[in-house]
Amino acid sequence: MRPFEHVDATSVSDAIALLKAEPDGTIIAGGTDLLDLMKDGLASPRVLINVKTIDGLDRIEADAAGHLIIGPITTLARLAEDARVRQDFLLLSEAISVTASPQLRNMATVAGNVCQRPRCWYYRGTFDCFLKGGNSCLAVGGRSRDSGIFGAAECAAVNPSDLAPALLALGASVVIENAKRRREVPLESFFTAPQKDRPGFTVLGRDEMIVEVKVPKQPVGSRGIYLKAMERKTWSFAQASAAIQLSRAEARVTDVRIILGGVAPVPWRASAAEDVLRGKVPTGELIERVAATATDGAHPLGQNGYKVKLAKALVKRGLAMLVDNSRS
Amino acid sequence: MKRIIELNVNGVVHEVVVEPQRTLLEVLRETLGYTGTKKACDSGDCGACTVIIDGRAVLSCLTLAVEAQGKNIETIEGMATGDRLHPIQQAFLDKGAIQCGYCTPGLVLSAKALLDENPKPSREEVKKAIGGNLCRCTGYVKILDAIEAAGEQAN
Numbered sequence: 001m002r003p004f005e006h007v008d009a010t011s012v013s014d015a016i017a018l019l020k021a022e023p024d025g026t027i028i029a030g031g032t033d034l035l036d037l038m039k040d041g042l043a044s045p046r047v048l049i050n051v052k053t054i055d056g057l058d059r060i061e062a063d064a065a066g067h068l069i070i071g072p073i074t075t076l077a078r079l080a081e082d083a084r085v086r087q088d089f090l091l092l093s094e095a096i097s098v099t100a101s102p103q104l105r106n107m108a109t110v111a112g113n114v115c116q117r118p119r120c121w122y123y124r125g126t127f128d129c130f131l132k133g134g135n136s137c138l139a140v141g142g143r144s145r146d147s148g149i150f151g152a153a154e155c156a157a158v159n160p161s162d163l164a165p166a167l168l169a170l171g172a173s174v175v176i177e178n179a180k181r182r183r184e185v186p187l188e189s190f191f192t193a194p195q196k197d198r199p200g201f202t203v204l205g206r207d208e209m210i211v212e213v214k215v216p217k218q219p220v221g222s223r224g225i226y227l228k229a230m231e232r233k234t235w236s237f238a239q240a241s242a243a244i245q246l247s248r249a250e251a252r253v254t255d256v257r258i259i260l261g262g263v264a265p266v267p268w269r270a271s272a273a274e275d276v277l278r279g280k281v282p283t284g285e286l287i288e289r290v291a292a293t294a295t296d297g298a299h300p301l302g303q304n305g306y307k308v309k310l311a312k313a314l315v316k317r318g319l320a321m322l323v324d325n326s327r328s
Numbered sequence: 329m330k331r332i333i334e335l336n337v338n339g340v341v342h343e344v345v346v347e348p349q350r351t352l353l354e355v356l357r358e359t360l361g362y363t364g365t366k367k368a369c370d371s372g373d374c375g376a377c378t379v380i381i382d383g384r385a386v387l388s389c390l391t392l393a394v395e396a397q398g399k400n401i402e403t404i405e406g407m408a409t410g411d412r413l414h415p416i417q418q419a420f421l422d423k424g425a426i427q428c429g430y431c432t433p434g435l436v437l438s439a440k441a442l443l444d445e446n447p448k449p450s451r452e453e454v455k456k457a458i459g460g461n462l463c464r465c466t467g468y469v470k471i472l473d474a475i476e477a478a479g480e481q482a483n
Contacts, residue, residue, distance in 0.1 A: 235459050
């Protein structure tokens, strides 16, 4: 790693002031993605601002309205183990249980996971791909088995997070601060597909910090599920994943959110599929139609057509399991 | 800029001068001589560098030494008591769970983190707990047997 300065921040405003003062500075939380990027020369900050020294940033609590408030440096392991999370937001625990490895879950943080860089063989390797200033995406026409099937603008790398699709399925938002203001951004508009005139992966400004992740209270009886297809049973990024949160009144679906992971530069919301299901009684036939709609508009590359089938199958299986379970 | 820090390794406090870019793995092995902690992939994939910090199994290759200050660090060197192996180490020997041995320290520490929390884990729980430790020799079966045996012995 290239040498850098390391500063322990004492408060959120201290961390933000340091970010503002040091254009080549970046926040280090769990460090599991950042240090890996630095070892590979994909990031070379001059200053690391350690936020693990700030009191209270690892809290997990409910506010007066019953919304879950997660501190940004809460580790994935602690969030997954939390009794309240297991009771009311099981989807989060499920997604984390299949994320990375036990050691990485003990280190990686919630905000760090949400802000992790994309996964692509060309980007993480030694190639001048689009994300590293090259003219075009090398996965198009090249090795594309791990690439996205949706929403690629100029780069086909995928957002690899398991937690982000689960948070999106629960309608979560992030609270972001800079020196002047505090704003709440729904996760749905937080992620961006990198483009030539806008190279970032999120809307987070370089002098901004995530200070909170907020998960709204779910309706009574609402249930979630996270299904992930991997090339082996553990410690693997998603080939495709589906995070589904389903709410019903009597037999009818009152609300549903279906978010696909590992298939697009952002966690991919299958809005059209949700519309097919909302307000209806979920029969087997309807679930088939919802699953088919979930992959409408997919544009697979040379080697990743299998992701279309996987995504469809995960949505179908997830919905079937949710409907079965809530009947019993 | 170099910094003077204190690292508590297996209950012994060491004062060391480190540059911020040095990982805990490098400082353990190269500065303090705890070479039982292995460096293999150096990128968080293999688990050979696993140590326990404040009761949790973590990767020392992705931990900055300066951020380990003031924490309880456990390495493989802290497991045995004098000449008496820790029950997990003994079980690895008894069950033939070691071949080349390079992954062994990391696996033993992952197992310790598990058994300290959950002394009688199911086979499935053991599999989950060592999911981040790669072994290219054994095929894992004897490692699972050893950890299960160590768990039973503790009770």
